[in-house]
Amino acid sequence: MNSKSVEAAQASAMLSQLPAPVLENLMANSVQRSFSSGETIFLQGEPAYAIFLIVEGWVKLYRISTSGAEAVVAILKRNRSFGEAVALRDQPYPVSAEAISDCTLIQIDGKRIRRQIIENPELGLNLLAATQVHLHALIEQVEQLKARSGVQRLAEFLVDLAEGQPNHNRLPLPYNKTLIAGHLGIQPESLSRAFAKLRDHGVRIEGNHATIDDLELLRDLANQDKGQPWVR
Amino acid sequence: MNSKSVEAAQASAMLSQLPAPVLENLMANSVQRSFSSGETIFLQGEPAYAIFLIVEGWVKLYRISTSGAEAVVAILKRNRSFGEAVALRDQPYPVSAEAISDCTLIQIDGKRIRRQIIENPELGLNLLAATQVHLHALIEQVEQLKARSGVQRLAEFLVDLAEGQPNHNRLPLPYNKTLIAGHLGIQPESLSRAFAKLRDHGVRIEGNHATIDDLELLRDLANQDKGQPWVR
DNA sequence: CGGTGAATTGATCATCATCAAAGGGCGTGG
DNA sequence: CCACGCCCTTTGATGATGATCAATTCACCG
Numbered sequence: 001m002n003s004k005s006v007e008a009a010q011a012s013a014m015l016s017q018l019p020a021p022v023l024e025n026l027m028a029n030s031v032q033r034s035f036s037s038g039e040t041i042f043l044q045g046e047p048a049y050a051i052f053l054i055v056e057g058w059v060k061l062y063r064i065s066t067s068g069a070e071a072v073v074a075i076l077k078r079n080r081s082f083g084e085a086v087a088l089r090d091q092p093y094p095v096s097a098e099a100i101s102d103c104t105l106i107q108i109d110g111k112r113i114r115r116q117i118i119e120n121p122e123l124g125l126n127l128l129a130a131t132q133v134h135l136h137a138l139i140e141q142v143e144q145l146k147a148r149s150g151v152q153r154l155a156e157f158l159v160d161l162a163e164g165q166p167n168h169n170r171l172p173l174p175y176n177k178t179l180i181a182g183h184l185g186i187q188p189e190s191l192s193r194a195f196a197k198l199r200d201h202g203v204r205i206e207g208n209h210a211t212i213d214d215l216e217l218l219r220d221l222a223n224q225d226k227g228q229p230w231v232r
Numbered sequence: 233m234n235s236k237s238v239e240a241a242q243a244s245a246m247l248s249q250l251p252a253p254v255l256e257n258l259m260a261n262s263v264q265r266s267f268s269s270g271e272t273i274f275l276q277g278e279p280a281y282a283i284f285l286i287v288e289g290w291v292k293l294y295r296i297s298t299s300g301a302e303a304v305v306a307i308l309k310r311n312r313s314f315g316e317a318v319a320l321r322d323q324p325y326p327v328s329a330e331a332i333s334d335c336t337l338i339q340i341d342g343k344r345i346r347r348q349i350i351e352n353p354e355l356g357l358n359l360l361a362a363t364q365v366h367l368h369a370l371i372e373q374v375e376q377l378k379a380r381s382g383v384q385r386l387a388e389f390l391v392d393l394a395e396g397q398p399n400h401n402r403l404p405l406p407y408n409k410t411l412i413a414g415h416l417g418i419q420p421e422s423l424s425r426a427f428a429k430l431r432d433h434g435v436r437i438e439g440n441h442a443t444i445d446d447l448e449l450l451r452d453l454a455n456q457d458k459g460q461p462w463v464r
Numbered sequence: 465c466g467g468t469g470a471a472t473t474g475a476t477c478a479t480c481a482t483c484a485a486a487g488g489g490c491g492t493g494g
Numbered sequence: 495c496c497a498c499g500c501c502c503t504t505t506g507a508t509g510a511t512g513a514t515c516a517a518t519t520c521a522c523c524g
Contacts, residue, residue, distance in 0.1 A: 063371065066455040069379035073371050085364035088357060094368050117356055121349050124356025125320060131363050132317035136326050138370035139295065139305050145377040146417040147301035149479070177503070185378040190480055192504050207489095223298040382512070409471070422512050424472055 005032060005106055008055040011079040014130035015053070022120050030108040035099035044096040048086040050107045054078055057103020058175060061095045062182075072182040074137060075100070077174070085131045088114055100175050148222070150186045154194045155222035157184060158203065162212055173208040237264060237338055240287040243311040246362035247285070254352050262340040267331035276328040280318040282339045286310055289335020290407060293327045294414075304414040306369060307332070307407070317363045320346055332407050380454070382418045386426045387454035389416060390435065394444055405440040 005027065009015040015023055032055070035041060041052065044063060052059075054076060061074040061082060073095050076082060086093055087110030117124040144153050157180070158171075165171055173180065181191040195205050201221055202213030212218060237259065241247040247255060264287070267273060273284065276295060284291075286308055293306040293314060305327050308314060318325055319342030349356040376385050389412070390403075397403055405412065413423040427437050433453055434445030444450060 063375045065375055065379050067379070071375040071378035073374050085360050085367055088360055089364065091364075094371055114357070118353045121351075121353040121356055124349055124353055124360065125346070128317050128320055128356065128359060128363065131360065131367060132321065132323075135317055135363060135367055135370065138367065138374060139326055141374055142305055142370060142377065143295045143297055143303040145374065146303035147297050147299070151479090178501095187481060188503075189482080189505085193480090196504090381510090410469095419513060420471070421473085421514080425512085428472090 002032075004055050004104075008053055008079050008106065012053055012081055012130070013133050014051070014081040014084060014126055016126070018123060018126060019120070022116065022123065026108060026113070026116060027106070029112055030106050032104060033107050034102070034104050036102050037099055039099045041097035041099060041105070042083075042093055044094065045092045048083060048089075048091060048093045049110055051081060051083045051087045051110060051113060052097070053081045053106040053108070055104045055106055057099060058101045059103065059105075060098050060100045060179065062098065063095050070182065071185070072179070074134070074141075075175070075179070075183050080133075081130050082134070084127050084134075088117075088127070100179060145185055150184060150190055151194045151197050152222050152224065153184045153186075154180075154191065155198065155201075155218050158198075158210060158212060159215065159219050159222060161210070162215055162218075169211050170206075170209045171212065173210060176208070234264075236287050236336075240285055240311050240338065244285055244313050244362070245365050246283070246313040246316060246358055248358070250355060250358060251352070254348065254355065258340060258345070258348060259338075261344055262338050264336060265339050266334070266336050268334050269331055271331045273329035273331060273337070274315075274325055276326065277324045280315060280321075280323060280325045281342055283313060283315045283319045283342060283345060284329070285313045285338040285340070287336040287338055289331060290333045291335065291337075292330050292332045292411065294330065295327050302414065303417070304411070306366070306373075307411070307415050309406070312365075313362050314366070316359050316366075320349075320359070332411060377417055382416060382422055383426045383429050384454050384456065385416045385418075386412075386423065387430065387433075387450050390430075390442060390444060391447065391451050391454060393442070394447055394450075401443050402438075402441045403444065405442060408440070 009023060009027060015026070018026075035057075041059065042048075056078060059076045059080075059082065060072060061076065062070050062072045064070055074082075082097065083093065113123070113127075117127070144156065148156070161174070162171055177191055178188045181188045184191065186194070195203070198218075198221075199205075201217055203218065204211045204213075241255060241259060247258070250258075267289075273291065274280075288310060291308045291312075291314065292304060293308065294302050294304045296302055306314075314329065315325065345355070345359075349359070376388065380388070393406070394403055409423055410420050413420045416423065418426070427435070430450075430453075431437075433449055435450065436443045436445075
């Protein structure tokens with residue numbers, strides 16, 4: 001287990017703040033795996049045997065509905081874990097996971113974690129914290145989908161991106177636009193048009209880099225009221 | 233603590249399968265509270281001090297975005313718990329909760345549960361299970377919002393309703409239509425029109441009762457393919 | 465009764481999906 | 495090295511879906 005893995009563990013909601021011996025035990029018994037871009041990590045409906053922690057790269061969680069349509073449920077980066085809540089129960093994964101860049105993951109056996117929780121309940125609390133992060137992200141996504149337009153969601157996406165970076169010049173888009181569209185719940189064509197609309201608001205796109213003139217302006221756009229009548 | 237409370241505890245993902253003494257201890261130290269329809273249980277941003285379990289009635293979880301728009305995140309009924317993941321950490325509630333019918337809840341102190349988890353790690357696993365139910369529900373909601381039309385979501389909603397009930401004649405709608413609209417992420421007017429469209433598919437509405445001629449037909453409608461191009 | 469809020473319906477507009485076409489980057493095979 | 499094909503991206507035209515604004519009806523309640 002290399003230093004990058006330890007770093008990821010310490011930065012994750014799931015494993016941070018664990019007593020060192022517990023963490024070491026877990027890490028010693030977990031597997032590090034590499035996936036190349038496009039590879040499937042697990043499929044919706046498969047028995048959930050493991051919890052994953054992203055050491056490097058990007059992962060997409062998605063769902064294929066009965067009709068065959070794909071919905072991107074989450075896009076995760078370094079230091080995020082997934083599958084926590086499911087792998088502890090005898091249940092199938094509710095989503096599929098796919099590497100969207102070359103990436104390395106730590107794979108921890110669910111049964112082992114289960115045993116560890118019994119011995120060290122703090123770990124259970126940590127896992128609850130980690131799932132809470134997921135929960136929160138999904139709640140925000142539902143809010144965005146219900147109360148904001150596609151352009152606004154894109155603006156929000158760019159603001160989030162920029163906040164991770166110091167300079168807003170030539171901000172690299174983390175993955176291709178088809179995927180961004182899926183993440184935002186719109187079609188690629190609509191994304192293209194949404195970018196065009198943002199050009200009037202100081203956003204320029206060149207290839208897979210974005211330049212943001214005025215971050216405040218963009219933030220305002222994302223939060224503009226649509227005047228909901230159901231607010232009493 | 234009356235029998236209804238015990239019943240709810242045993243039917244909940246959160247407290248079922250707990251050793252009797254642990255359950256009794258928890259219950260003995262929790263409060264039963266009543267709310268009348270429309271009353272606020274807690275507000276988004278408040279410190280999360282408690283976990284709630286619904287003994288009777290209906291509760292709405294919603295979020296007010298920075299723009300002031302309301303998005304209904306979940307609607308919960310008997311035996312469901314909420315606030316589990318949050319109340320165990322020193323964080324504010326990410327949503328607001330409101331009683332949408334007269335209802336009785338069991339309120340369990342977060343700090344107490346935290347102590348109990350340390351003593352009895354099984355409880356931690358149970359809570360993980362409970363949050364997993366929430367997680368799953370949200371994932372489904374995201375999928376529905378991204379990949380289905382309003383009419384389809386309404387069809388799905390009715391199918392879910394009907395599956396709880398044995399006869400599909402005069403199926404009572406559990407709450408008013410404005411709220412159903414919010415739950416489905418559409419405006420009340422659009423809901424009205426969606427109901428009108430379903431009339432052609434064997435669904436009739438009288439007041440707050442629905443009659444479904446052919447449940448299978450409705451299910452098909454909800455799952456009809458929209459022919460997604462992003463499925464490779 | 466008068467008033468208030470829920471529900472419906474009509475008319476219109478904004479948003480977004482869909483279908484079609486075309487340009488550009490990139491890797492593969494000749 | 496170049497040609498070809500493939501996929502991503504953009505743009506245009508059109509249609510479906512749902513929001514908004516306005517008006518009306520109805521049930522309920524003080």
